[in-house]
Amino acid sequence: EAGVAQSPRYKIIEKRQSVAFWCNPISGHATLYWYQQILGQGPKLLIQFQNNGVVDDSQLPKDRFSAERLKGVDSTLKIQPAKLEDSAVYLCASSLDLAGGRYSGNTIYFGEGSWLTVV
């Protein structure tokens, strides 16, 4: 089974420039997440989609970050304009569904990440 696909893997940009990251989740997974991981820290949720609707974007800096999930499959995360503190790994993840209860469908699987350096 193919995992979560992300691109590009690495990106270096100057501050105030823009960048976009793409994610393709595991086939059939309804829920998609974008996490930000700063070096030496655990991942922090930016935004969560179920199908093509936003479930939680409370920690997304909306003045510069935007994300969309058209047609409920692929997703794009954009940063414009970038700041130095945006240097991080942007991890896309997916899970089967948002149903309650305790079962393997709640497991979240991560992609390899997109590494962003802002100079």
Add this chain to the structure above:
Amino acid sequence: EDQVTQSPEALRLQEGESSSLNCSYTVSGLRGLFWYRQDPGKGPEFLFTLYSAGEEKEKERLKATLTKKESFLHITAPKPEDSATYLCAVQAGNAGNMLTFGGGTRLMVKP
């Protein structure tokens, strides 16, 4: 607010020297506690999910346990290939499926 604290931040072991990693948490209604392994330059790789106090799960040299306040990841007779960052995360019952992560424990196993 859900909180997860992992200790120690870094751990150096000799090959074969068993030890434990700690994950302390506070959460409103635990749905699940997750352990992930992260190698340098890679995304987190799922290891275990624990759902209730007293539960244990094993995979090769790793065993995860859960109490009402903390989880332990026990590593028995580690090998150099077990070197990685181990991340703990909680999933709350009132927060959909989102995970709140700890800062991780960087494990280095020397031959």
